[in-house]
Amino acid sequence: MDVALARAEQVAREDLVMFVNACFSCTGQREFYNDARGQAVSIEFLHAYILGNYRRLYARTLAAGINHFNQAQIILNLLATGKQTPATDRREEGALIAAALRTLPPQRAFRVLEVLRERRINNRRTRAIVQEYLERRPDLGFEAIKYRAKLRAAVAHGHLKLGGELNPFLFHGWRKRVFTTPLLEKFRQAHYDASALFELPFTVAEGLAVKHGIPRDVFLTRIEPRLTAAERLRLQGSAAREDGVTLSFELGRAPLTKLALYVLSLKPGVRRERQAELHAGMEQAAARTLRRASVPLGRVAAVLDNSDSASGSTEKRRRPLGVALAAHYLLSASAREYRAFWTSPVEDPLLMGARGQTDLSTPLLDALDWRPDLVVVVSDGYDNDPPNAVAEVTRVFRTKLDPARRTSIVHVNPVFASELYAPRGIGLHVPTVGVRDAEDLPTVLGFARFAEGAAPLSELEDYLAARVRRLLERGQRSLTPAEPQETAGASTAEEED
Amino acid sequence: MARTETKHLLPTGLRLAPAQAWGSIRLVPVLRDEVRGDLRFARRTYDDDLTVVALKGGLMEPGLKYISYVPHGLVMAWDDRSRSAAAAFGTQLHKPEGKALKVGPFTVRLMHRMVHREEKNRLRLLPLHLAMEGFLALHFGGPEVAWSEYSQEALSRGLNPRSEWSVDGWASTAFDEALRLFEIHEQQVGVLIFHADLLLSASIVSHPEDYRALHRALVEDFYGELLLQYGFLGDVPPLGLSIDERRVSSVGDLRAAVEQMRKDWASFQGFMAGGLFGVEVSASTVYEAGPFQLQRFVTGLVPTEENHIGEVIVRGDGTLEYLKTYRLSAAQTRRAYLLKQLAHAEWNLERTAGNLKTTRDDLMARLSNAGFGYLLKESVLEAALRRQQGRRW
Numbered sequence: 001m002d003v004a005l006a007r008a009e010q011v012a013r014e015d016l017v018m019f020v021n022a023c024f025s026c027t028g029q030r031e032f033y034n035d036a037r038g039q040a041v042s043i044e045f046l047h048a049y050i051l052g053n054y055r056r057l058y059a060r061t062l063a064a065g066i067n068h069f070n071q072a073q074i075i076l077n078l079l080a081t082g083k084q085t086p087a088t089d090r091r092e093e094g095a096l097i098a099a100a101l102r103t104l105p106p107q108r109a110f111r112v113l114e115v116l117r118e119r120r121i122n123n124r125r126t127r128a129i130v131q132e133y134l135e136r137r138p139d140l141g142f143e144a145i146k147y148r149a150k151l152r153a154a155v156a157h158g159h160l161k162l163g164g165e166l167n168p169f170l171f172h173g174w175r176k177r178v179f180t181t182p183l184l185e186k187f188r189q190a191h192y193d194a195s196a197l198f199e200l201p202f203t204v205a206e207g208l209a210v211k212h213g214i215p216r217d218v219f220l221t222r223i224e225p226r227l228t229a230a231e232r233l234r235l236q237g238s239a240a241r242e243d244g245v246t247l248s249f250e251l252g253r254a255p256l257t258k259l260a261l262y263v264l265s266l267k268p269g270v271r272r273e274r275q276a277e278l279h280a281g282m283e284q285a286a287a288r289t290l291r292r293a294s295v296p297l298g299r300v301a302a303v304l305d306n307s308d309s310a311s312g313s314t315e316k317r318r319r320p321l322g323v324a325l326a327a328h329y330l331l332s333a334s335a336r337e338y339r340a341f342w343t344s345p346v347e348d349p350l351l352m353g354a355r356g357q358t359d360l361s362t363p364l365l366d367a368l369d370w371r372p373d374l375v376v377v378v379s380d381g382y383d384n385d386p387p388n389a390v391a392e393v394t395r396v397f398r399t400k401l402d403p404a405r406r407t408s409i410v411h412v413n414p415v416f417a418s419e420l421y422a423p424r425g426i427g428l429h430v431p432t433v434g435v436r437d438a439e440d441l442p443t444v445l446g447f448a449r450f451a452e453g454a455a456p457l458s459e460l461e462d463y464l465a466a467r468v469r470r471l472l473e474r475g476q477r478s479l480t481p482a483e484p485q486e487t488a489g490a491s492t493a494e495e496e497d
Numbered sequence: 498m499a500r501t502e503t504k505h506l507l508p509t510g511l512r513l514a515p516a517q518a519w520g521s522i523r524l525v526p527v528l529r530d531e532v533r534g535d536l537r538f539a540r541r542t543y544d545d546d547l548t549v550v551a552l553k554g555g556l557m558e559p560g561l562k563y564i565s566y567v568p569h570g571l572v573m574a575w576d577d578r579s580r581s582a583a584a585a586f587g588t589q590l591h592k593p594e595g596k597a598l599k600v601g602p603f604t605v606r607l608m609h610r611m612v613h614r615e616e617k618n619r620l621r622l623l624p625l626h627l628a629m630e631g632f633l634a635l636h637f638g639g640p641e642v643a644w645s646e647y648s649q650e651a652l653s654r655g656l657n658p659r660s661e662w663s664v665d666g667w668a669s670t671a672f673d674e675a676l677r678l679f680e681i682h683e684q685q686v687g688v689l690i691f692h693a694d695l696l697l698s699a700s701i702v703s704h705p706e707d708y709r710a711l712h713r714a715l716v717e718d719f720y721g722e723l724l725l726q727y728g729f730l731g732d733v734p735p736l737g738l739s740i741d742e743r744r745v746s747s748v749g750d751l752r753a754a755v756e757q758m759r760k761d762w763a764s765f766q767g768f769m770a771g772g773l774f775g776v777e778v779s780a781s782t783v784y785e786a787g788p789f790q791l792q793r794f795v796t797g798l799v800p801t802e803e804n805h806i807g808e809v810i811v812r813g814d815g816t817l818e819y820l821k822t823y824r825l826s827a828a829q830t831r832r833a834y835l836l837k838q839l840a841h842a843e844w845n846l847e848r849t850a851g852n853l854k855t856t857r858d859d860l861m862a863r864l865s866n867a868g869f870g871y872l873l874k875e876s877v878l879e880a881a882l883r884r885q886q887g888r889r890w
Contacts, residue, residue, distance in 0.1 A: 384680065396745050
């Protein structure tokens, strides 16, 4: 009986580790080695399986720092199956959903509201959570304009009453005679008068500008003050290319991984020219990330994969490479001593591209030679020169050269392999954890000991419970003042929409 | 016709790196450490449905013709005088080649010769078609002595027209995918293509940049029937070597072990490609361009072994600069083998049968099965087949 219990516990732990790991990396999008369809099927299956078997832990995963795509999936799945919640867990589950929904970037949260209608999820708890979410929005008027269709879907679906003029605005729009709220009034006017649209959010104004026939360069110049940080970053390249407009942008304000992807999207010549500026921007972004969640590290070696497959896919262009570059800056900022080892050596990380075969064992050996406390390997888990070498190196190193674990090795993988239901690993002796952004690194390094399989299930449960407490406490504190961080983090995952 | 010599095909100046496998395809990178840069290849695409290559005579005149679908040609440029000036690459303007005709909804291109000199130091070749032409032209003329068994047609026209078919790289989606996922090495100049762990083709050029540009075009080349034949086999097993931890006591030892692993891989793959490298081939020189010799070759044509045809460019000092091969299918090998045996015995059926240790009737049945029934008089062949069947009853 005891054996059976122990085995059941082991299965549960492995299932959960696999799930949390998948939730860090998978976004249902195409990867270099896998297509989008396989990814979607794979992650849907995992969600259904964990929801059915470990409902409480499934809900608690919301607090584990997983990516927004999977948070949205969990929220929807929990709301859809509210009846199955045991009475004892009802309170916590509701609070978790509400808190997670609040921390999602607005475009993702509003998308969740829209899917609620698409999937015909409509019960009392859902309506209450949606109502509460909308009431707590700091600037619902602005969002009513920016996400009008989604908000309208949610309001109609839940028969909600919103304050002020919002209900008439959502259902009559600019056809209502006059609004007293200034922003709503501007929206109405902009349909008739071109000059009013420059007060509106960029995405709304863009369509109206076409309607009024405003030339693109004039439009971009005048709308500039209204651009969000993410829009500014996104538009910078295309605006200069097509319209000759330069948008001013402070690089240090962008989220780290996003900035890394922006840098890598620039042509090598441009990167060389702006090298100092880009470098400073990356350092600032790394420092800003660390202010939010810092991990003081000792002597750290990073083994970073910049082979061909780091070029990602059409949907996630250069993401593995971007994560590697961002991790490079983040680790160098948080470590006491730091050295980077790339698979194909680079003179300056800012100037590199994805090229060549994956020879992971040589940089790993170089890193081990340096005798660090921690080795962080950032790679997609494919190792082909020679195949299986890195698994052998880590095995022999762990079992023979360093059984006392003076040096710990962690493999961080930004790519979800759909056929394995997990990020691909580099051998049995190194824990592999998935990430979506380099910003997840501090969280993920904490999670790595579960991926290794040494820690028991109870410890993982405690870990999740502690994170749940922290998330809920943070929600309580931010009840009164609107959290300023929310807008900064808001743009993190916009591209996935 | 060019003279034929017997030689060994050796991968001089080349080195193999560990393979990358996808599904049933295994691609082995071929690396070159010393790149001289005086021989460059560029791809020229043709988008015609059919290409007619005039082997003898003018474009529109009657004469020997080779007809096939040709997706692209290779333009080879070399530099033979000074070592300092590298071969000009891809910068020349060129006139549209040959003559394009519209036939209904299709376009047909007429071209001069397989290997066409365009300028002093530039040559256009149609990859593999040269080898295929050589293969088709094998004992093309038919019997030289008018033995009574041969049909009138065989005596007057030989094997004309003779056709073979092959498989486009497109036929296998796994192959396309494998090429997309393949991570090209910095010094890579070629690739050995294994399908279900059988060597399908080798493709090697002189310069890494050229290889990078030609890599995705490999899917347009043609391959033997093996590509289809083994298309439904599952994945090839991941071949992994391991390190013996008893011999490792430091990181340096570990590094040496990985280096040994890499070497073992190369020699193992060289062993897997043993049907091509190191075997005896009969090669004929088609063109001499400065220090380079363009040759086409065919392996021994023994039915029990793997057989390749191909073309190769060898530098004066023996370095292999260009190689493209095609693996003959079992049926193609059988056909070539029979023709070779017939030619050996001066097309005398009795003698050939004797050499093959079989009967004359049996030989005729084999010829008919191989698709050469039209060479024999109908009455003779029928009588032979009847006797064959009668005996079987």
